[in-house]
Amino acid sequence: MNLRKLILTNNACYKAGRTITPKGIMVHSTGANNPYLKRYVGPDDGLLGKNQYNNHWNQDKPDGRQVCVHGFIGKLADGSIATYQTLPWNHRGWHAGGAANDTHIGFEICEDGLTDTSYFNAVYKEAVELCVYLCKQYGLTEKDILCHSEGHKLGVASNHGDVMHWFPKHGKSMDTFRADVKSGLAPTAPATPKKYYRVQLGAFSVKANADTMLKKVKAAGFTDAFIKYSD
Ligand SMILES: [Zn+2]
Structure with missing residues (x-):
């Protein structure tokens, strides 16, 4: 995982200053064809690249909406993949449009055209690693992870299709995702002593x-x- 940090301090959500005790993680994807982190994370730190429209989420109401998440996964200017933490992990985010905001860390995976398997595999792996990292930090397990569309079915999030409109196109699902986080959390077997x-x-x-x-x-x-x- 290439984890970096740029807290969106100008976002109204950050300014609201409420905290949560994280009880789970909600996986989102952006729903727009733009894999570049600079669309959402800014200003340019030298790696992100410059957002020429200045419409990133480090402003009061990005695109006129009250939205903010704890992190984004996508492309740096050079095309490599990174994760940006954009809120303190225990800050109350505005990502779920429901009660999950009070309990869940939420992050977005930047969507592309949804057909590029190598991009998908890279951001999927990054997302698994982020969840392993967060589970360890907050004493969570893979069972505490769900996506936005699963959250809607449980009545804790608004009616969005992410990420299940995307993962199955590349042979993955939230079940494979949880299984991959589970193996990331499993203690590694001690090396057998040399004979x-x-x-x-x-x-x-x-x-x-x-x-x-x-x-x-x-x-x-x-x-x-x-x-x-x-x-
Ligand atoms: Zn979502």
Whole structure:
């Protein structure tokens, strides 16, 4: 994950200054064909690139709407993928249009034309990693993650289709997403200790005899040979 931070301090949501105790994460996608972060995150920090329309979300009411999310995933000016944190994670966001604002961290994945599989795979992976990171930070599990359309079905979010209008086009769903977060959260198995097989050529009670044997062995070309003393 390429996690960066640009808090949208001019947004009315930030200024409202309310906090939450995060109980879950809501995944959104923007619903507009523009994969570039600079559309939403600004001003330019040297990586985002300049938004020539100055219509990013670091203003009171972006596009005249009361909206703000905790993060965006999309493209930097150079085309590489990044995640920007845009609100403190425990700030009350305006992303769900429902009760999930009081409980859920919400982030947007910038949509493109929805047909580019390599872009999709890159932002999907980034989103999984962001959720793993947030789950660890707030003691959550994959079961606490849902998308906007799932939130609507549960009655905690407005009637939007994201992200299930997009993920299935690339063979993914919120179930695969949760499974991938789950494996990201699983403790990694400890590496199995290396095994050695030793070749012993003799055991001597007199050290001089051992030295003599070692000399013979080394002379025969086994230069890694050594003496090990044991009780
Ligand atoms: Zn949404």
